[in-house]
Amino acid sequence: MATQPPASHGTATQPLASRVPPPADAYAGDPAVRAEWDDRYNERHQLWSGxxxxxxVAEVAGLTPGRVLDVGCGEGADAIWLARRGWDVTALEVSGVALERAAEHARDAGQGRDAGQVRGTALALRWVHAELVAAVLPPASFDLVSAQYPALLxxxxxxxxxxxxxxxxxGGVLLVVHHAGMDTRHAADGGFDPADYVWPSMIAELLDDDWEIEVDEQRPRVAPEGGAGAHHTDDVVLRARRLR
Structure with missing residues (x-):
C-alpha cells in the first residue's frame, strides 16, 4: 500500500522505463510506516500473486477508462492491468521496495524498444511514494479511486x-474492497488490531447526499492463485458514485 508526492505526470506516450519510483528521500509520510512495509516486502521475493x-476486474468492467488512483498499489498488478485497458493511472504506495518491483513489472509489460507500448497501446502510469493522507494529489480529479484491501490507519x-x-x-466512482470479517477480529499477539484500521463500513458512514451507493455487499472472493491473503474467501465490496 502507499502514498507519495506525485512524480511528474509526463505524457502517455513516454516510455514506461522513464517513470520509475522517486528516491527514498522523496517519500511523504511516517518513516516508521514505510519501514514496516519495506520489511514485509523484503521478507519475500514476491508478496502478491501478480x-x-x-x-x-468485475467492478471496472462497465466503466469508461479515465483517470484512476490506485491506493496501495503494492507490486503493481492492478495498476498495470488498468493501464493496459486505457486508464491513466496514478499508483500510490508506502513501500519503496514494492514500488521498485511495480516499476520493474511495468517495464517488463512493455514490448520492443518503447517500453510504454503494450499491444499497440501507450501505458499511462505514474508512481507516488507516500501515505495517502500525506500525498499531494489534485482534488476531485479521479474518475475512479480504487483501494483494494488497503491498510489505512x-x-x-x-x-x-x-x-x-x-x-x-x-461523476466518478470510489471502489473499496476488503476481506470480510477482518474488522471484527480480536487484537492479535503479533500486533494487528482491527481498531487501528479503516474498514469499508467507516467510509460508507461518511457518504452524504452527494454520493450514491451502487454496491455495498459481502460476496465470495475471486482470488488469484498464490500470494499473501489467498486464504481469505469472502470480500466486502463498497462501490459509490459521486453525484456532484
Whole structure:
C-alpha cells in the first residue's frame, strides 16, 4: 500500500522505463510506516500473486477508462492491468521496495524498444511514494479511486476516509474492497488490531447526499492463485458514485 508526492505526470506516450519510483528521500509520510512495509516486502521475493484483484476486474468492467488512483498499489498488478485497458493511472504506495518491483513489472509489460507500448497501446502510469493522507494529489480529479484491501490507519478525524472521498471527481466512482470479517477480529499477539484500521463500513458512514451507493455487499472472493491473503474467501465490496 502507499502514498507519495506525485512524480511528474509526463505524457502517455513516454516510455514506461522513464517513470520509475522517486528516491527514498522523496517519500511523504511516517518513516516508521514505510519501514514496516519495506520489511514485509523484503521478507519475500514476491508478496502478491501478480494478478489483478478479482473484485476490481468485475467492478471496472462497465466503466469508461479515465483517470484512476490506485491506493496501495503494492507490486503493481492492478495498476498495470488498468493501464493496459486505457486508464491513466496514478499508483500510490508506502513501500519503496514494492514500488521498485511495480516499476520493474511495468517495464517488463512493455514490448520492443518503447517500453510504454503494450499491444499497440501507450501505458499511462505514474508512481507516488507516500501515505495517502500525506500525498499531494489534485482534488476531485479521479474518475475512479480504487483501494483494494488497503491498510489505512484510522485517526479521530477520519483523515484517510476523507482523503479517499476528496480524490473522486464528480461523476466518478470510489471502489473499496476488503476481506470480510477482518474488522471484527480480536487484537492479535503479533500486533494487528482491527481498531487501528479503516474498514469499508467507516467510509460508507461518511457518504452524504452527494454520493450514491451502487454496491455495498459481502460476496465470495475471486482470488488469484498464490500470494499473501489467498486464504481469505469472502470480500466486502463498497462501490459509490459521486453525484456532484
Amino acid at each position: 494478478q489483478p484483484n478479482g473484485a476490481l 484510522r485517526t479521530p478525524d477520519a483523515a484517510a476516509e476523507r482523503a479517499l472521498l476528496a480524490a473522486v471527481a464528480p
